[in-house]
Amino acid sequence: MSPIIRYFTVASLLYLVLGTGLGLVMALYPQSIGYLLLAHVHFLLLGFIAMMIYSVGYHVLPRFSGFNLYSEFLITVQFYLTNIGLIGMALTWIILKDAASGFEPVLILGLFASMEFIGICIFVFNNIMTLSGKGGKMMP
Ligand code: HEM
Ligand code: HEM
Secondary structure, three states: OOHHHHHHHHHHHHHHHHHHHHHHHHHHOOOHHHHHHHHHHHHHHHHHHHHHHHHHHHHHHHHHOEEOOOHHHHHHHHHHHHHHHHHHHHHHHHHOOOOOOEEHHHOOOOOOOOHHHHHHHHHHHHHHHHHHHOEEEEEO
């Protein structure tokens, strides 16, 4: 498994601890739910689950299809975009989203959300290119 794919696995496991840790805090201090809920949800769904799927998908799909991975460079770009995007979104929600006043920092959230979204599009693009054989045939 190439190092950048392994980084996605490690990141996924860290988000599992982080996401369930926030869940535990919310269970113990329900008054924190207003600030932590969205970070909890997205650390677990975009962090733990999605990144585990990215790493397993990038490792397995070329072997299933018999074609080489299209671009390892794109995985590196995706790694930084999705991690910075997710952590930025979570911090924006925790620090800036004031549940009481309804203040929504739309521009900052939008910036990080766009990074996350572009990272996800890269995952889709890279896999489609791999599956259509653009990375070349795998040596038997
Ligand atoms: C240690 C494990 C966990 C704890 C203690 C925990 C705790 C919580 C708490 C306290 C809430 C807020 C409930 C409320 O609004 O009153 C919540 C919501 C939520 N949790 Fe967790 N959670 C855990 C694991 C997970 C996992 C593994 C996932 C998904 C993979 C998950 C997904 C969600 C979602 C999607 C919501 C929001 C539901 C909604 O839209 O109202 N949680 N969790
Ligand atoms: C680019 C990716 C994503 C962005 C930018 C994003 C953004 C958001 C935003 C802005 C909200 C509403 C926040 C509010 O109420 O003020 C939200 C809520 C939510 N999102 Fe996402 N999301 C993304 C991906 C996902 C994915 C992949 C899942 C699940 C697999 C998910 C599950 C949820 C859930 C369950 C809620 C409702 C939480 C609650 O209020 O209980 N999101 N998301």
